[in-house]
Amino acid sequence: MSDVMTAPLAGDDAGMAAGDLLVMLRHGPHGSSWLREGLEAAMVAAAFGREVGLLFTGDGVMALLEGQQVGPLGQKGSDNLLAALEMYDVERCYVDAAALRARGLTAQDVTLLPVTLLEHDEVVALTTAFSRVLSF
Amino acid sequence: MASSETVRTLTLDGRDIGLDAEGYLVDLDDWSPALAEMLAAEEGRELTPEHWEVIEVLRDFYQRFSLSPAMRPLSKAMTQRFGPDKGRSLHLMRLFPDSPPKVGARIAGLPKPTNCL
Numbered sequence: 001m002s003d004v005m006t007a008p009l010a011g012d013d014a015g016m017a018a019g020d021l022l023v024m025l026r027h028g029p030h031g032s033s034w035l036r037e038g039l040e041a042a043m044v045a046a047a048f049g050r051e052v053g054l055l056f057t058g059d060g061v062m063a064l065l066e067g068q069q070v071g072p073l074g075q076k077g078s079d080n081l082l083a084a085l086e087m088y089d090v091e092r093c094y095v096d097a098a099a100l101r102a103r104g105l106t107a108q109d110v111t112l113l114p115v116t117l118l119e120h121d122e123v124v125a126l127t128t129a130f131s132r133v134l135s136f
Numbered sequence: 137m138a139s140s141e142t143v144r145t146l147t148l149d150g151r152d153i154g155l156d157a158e159g160y161l162v163d164l165d166d167w168s169p170a171l172a173e174m175l176a177a178e179e180g181r182e183l184t185p186e187h188w189e190v191i192e193v194l195r196d197f198y199q200r201f202s203l204s205p206a207m208r209p210l211s212k213a214m215t216q217r218f219g220p221d222k223g224r225s226l227h228l229m230r231l232f233p234d235s236p237p238k239v240g241a242r243i244a245g246l247p248k249p250t251n252c253l
Contacts, residue, residue: 087213
C-alpha cells in the first residue's frame with residue numbers, strides 16, 4: 001500500500017511517545033502458547049523498568065474478548081494475565097483496528113483492557129516509536 | 137509453571153509433601169499455614185505478622201492472576217493492600233532477604249516466579 005511510504009518515520013506525528021519495547025501479539029489465546037509467551041516477555045521487560053507497549057493484531061485481538069478462561073484442556077487462560085499487566089505497569093495497549101474489523105468485531109467487543117485503536121498508518125508509526133519490537 | 141518432579145519430601149501431620157529441586161511445592165494444594173512455618177524454618181526464618189502480610193498478598197496475587205509476582209508488582213500489591221511503607225523494597229528485602237519474590241513464593245506455596253532473575 002502506498003501509504004506505508006508516506007507514514008511518519010518517527011512516531012511524533014501520530015502522537016506516539018517513545019518506548020523501549022513493543023510486543024506484537026498475533027496469536028489467539030488458545031491452541032498455542034504464543035500469546036502467553038508474548039505477554040510474559042512484556043512483563044519481564046516491565047519488571048526491569050522498561051517502557052513496554054503491547055500491540056494486539058491478527059488473531060491476537062481475540063485475547064481482548066471476554067471469556068478467555070481455562071478451557072477443557074486445562075491450559076491456563078489469558079484473561080488473568082491481561083489483568084496482571086496493570087500490576088506490572090504495562091499501560092500502553094494498542095489494537096489494530098483492521099484486525100478487529102476483519103473478524104467482525106468492534107471497539108465495544110474489547111472489554112478486558114483499556115486500549116487505543118490504531119489505523120494502519122498509526123500502527124506503522126507505533127512500530128517506529130519503540131526502539132525494539134518483538135513479534136509473538 | 138509448577139515443576140512436577142518430587143525431589144524430596146517433608147512430613148507434616150503424617151502426610152508426605154513433595155518439593156521440587158528448588159524447594160517449591162509440587163502440588164500447590166498441599167499448602168497450609170503450618171507448612172509455611174515449616175518451609176520457613178528450613179531456611180532458618182521465623183514468620184512474624186509482617187511476613188504473613190506478604191504471604192497473604194502473594195497468595196491473593198496468584199489467585200487473581202495465576203502468576204507469581206516479580207519484585208515490582210509484589211511491591212505494588214503490598215502498597216495497595218497495606219500502604220506504601222509495606223510496599224518498599226527495603227521492607228520486603230528485610231523480611232525475605234536475597235529475593236523476596238522467590239523466597240516469598242516458596243513459603244507462600246506458589247510456583248517459582250518465572251519473570252524475575
